[in-house]
Amino acid sequence: MKKPNILLITSDQQHWNTLGYFNKELSTPNLDRLIQSGTTFTKAYCPNPTCTPSRASIITGQYPSQHGAWTLGTKLMEDRHCVGEDFSAAGYKTALVGKAHFQPLASTEQYPSLEAYPVLQDLEKWKHFNGPFYGFEHVELTRNHTNEAHVGQHYALWMEEKGCTNWRDYFLPPTGSMDPAITYKWPIPEEYHYNAWIAERTNALMEQYNEEDKPFFLWSSFFDPHPEYLAPEPWDTMYDPDSLTIPAIVPGEHDKNPPHFALTQEDHPDFSPWNETSKGIHGYRSHHYYEYGEKKKLTDYDKKKLVAVYYGMISLMDKYIGSILDKLEELGIADNTIVVFTTDHGHFFGQHGLQAKGGFHYEDLIRLPFIVSYPGHVPAGVTSNAIQSLVDLAPTFLSLCGIPIPPAMTGVDQSQVWKGTASSARDHAICEFRHEPTTIHQKTYVDQRYKITVYYNQTYGEIFDLQIDPTELNNLWDDPAYAALKSELLLKYIWAELGKEVMPMPRVSGA
Template identity: 75%
Template structure:
């Protein structure tokens, strides 16, 4: 039997409810196509609601507390076993196009980083470097979101090859010269937007793999709709902010929550008690925004998603044109969710609502994965690596602690897990929490703190009523704490086999 190919397509920081076919207001005809031709899993979760930890989990099949890249600014060590290495040793071609974010923007002698300054913008280096990198034998990388000054690497080289030697005018100082006061409309020509780059380079590899007749594991890693909120014309004006449903806080919902929730609704909150390393405490600030700005942010966010959807469609069309679609497992998801007004919050941080930790998750494999179905079987991004290997008939290494979801994807079993675990550790001790998500209930615990969260997702899907301190739910909380401890024990790596001696 021919071994299937793997095409993983990811966005960055996309709310779970932003696919048109699943009822959202956003226009996504190509993601809708994937939903029609495959299965949409409506309860998929990230292992951490920030980039580096979750992206490292995708390629290692381990949780952040296991692979070591526990927060932004950390590095996934090169000695961690990755899914790309497993595929490469099995004869697959492996590639990553777009965002990696396995390493920090600052390099040190102890933790050198290829994704750091000044290497990040040494274009001569990147002209000659395409891997290997964490098990990918070919990489083409970038690091910026929209107009960030971090632009460089293979993306900048591609723009120059396209004849845009003046690309710096579309990016912020000190790299570029773009006016930082410009909002929502990114003056960059769409033809050199990084969505176009990712699609073009992905398709070039697909053509190469087809011509050479080699199986592949290819990750197309998009940057949008991660803020800042910027989109080129006409996508910046595709949605009328006055006609969109704009999420908002439920009055009084933070009264029973841990204190940092309510502080986000203050004009000048004091989070100094959480400062431990001197680094920024991610998401711990005022989340208050004027009403008009909140509406426009949602409109631009949707425009970014629709633009990305166009170029995902280009990739899907190329699979069809090359005759690869039937032999290729396509998965679309994101690294974590996003707040755009839900619970009065913006962007992300230590707030484990479904908006931030639940994900869009589509799987297509013609003739194998049921088409047009929606399933509530719990998924986790830590499961991607072992599931990909299993579907390709390859052995899953004992180091991978995610579960094999192949039977669920193929419609042969109802579920492979009854819970998901999400970790968030942004300071060594002061910001350190974990969430247990079960079939119905959800529990969040904080290191060295007596407060927490308990939500009934069936009766309170909007998570507006924290039951942690409700005496009527004391027995349930005790039961869930025990299940959480069992889940922590269960996600430890399998031990070496025991060898008996005479």
């Protein structure tokens, strides 16, 4: 029997409710056809709402507290076992195209980084390097979201090969010359956008592997809709800001929340008590201002326009995902390819008065779009509320391909759930956020109804009843009427922590 291919397609920082099939305010025709050909899981979660930890969990099958890449600015150590190694050993071709972010933008003698300055812009090096990299035999990378100065690596080489010799005009200083005050409309021609690069290179690799008659594990890793909110014409004006539902804070909703929630609604908050390492704290800032690009206060127009452009970025990405799905059909391998679409974590665009991401474990940030398609194996056109986690991807992929799951992986095998032969494989998900060694360290346990968030060395926390309070406006943590529920959820959280401990080998003798 022919081994199935794995095609993992991810976006970056995409809110769970931004699929056109379920949200008619935006258009995603290609993701919609994936939804119709597979199963959509409505209770999928990230193991951490930032890039490096979550992405490292995808390839290790472990939680950030286990694989060690615990926050942004850290790296996944090269000695960690990655799922690509298992696929390679089983005869698969393995590749990653697009965003990796397994390593930081700075390099030290003790912790060298290939994704750091200045090496990421040493184009001569990247002409001769395509891996191996974290279990992937072949990689083609860049590090920039939209016009960030981090542009370089294989994407910059591709732009030059395509004749875009002035590519620096479309990126921020010091790499480029684009005015940082420009937002919403990105002057880069669409043909040179990284979506076009990712789709073209993904398709070329699938074609190559098909010609070689080799099964593949291929991660097509898109950067959008991660801000800055920028899209080339006509995608920046595809949506009318005045016709969209724009989320906003509900007065008083942070009154019962931990103190860092309300501080985000001040113009000049003091987060110094949390600032332990002086490396920057995602989300611990005034959310009345942009976090990306030139710092300026968000006007009422901005609050609408950024949603419109965010949706435009998703629709643009959807177009190029469509070209990848078309290539699967053209090559005649769609029926033997497991396709998963998801994202690394969610996003705020006004919900609870918040923008982007940070230590706020609302569903908007930790819940994900999650679609699985495998014709003849995964039920088509089905929606499931079975809980999923990104940490489950590696063991599930291996299981579906008949490859043994390494015992050190702590994610669960979801293969029978994806096939529709089991109703669930887990009764909860755990989401971690550790952005400072001690002052910002929290974990969330969420099941089908309740969510509890605990903070290291703090007596405050959050409990939400997602059944009667789906928008999470009423924190029950200090409500005496829910004291018994609080005790029960704390115990379930402790059980969950015990249950996800690593067991790297079975017990082989009595002593």
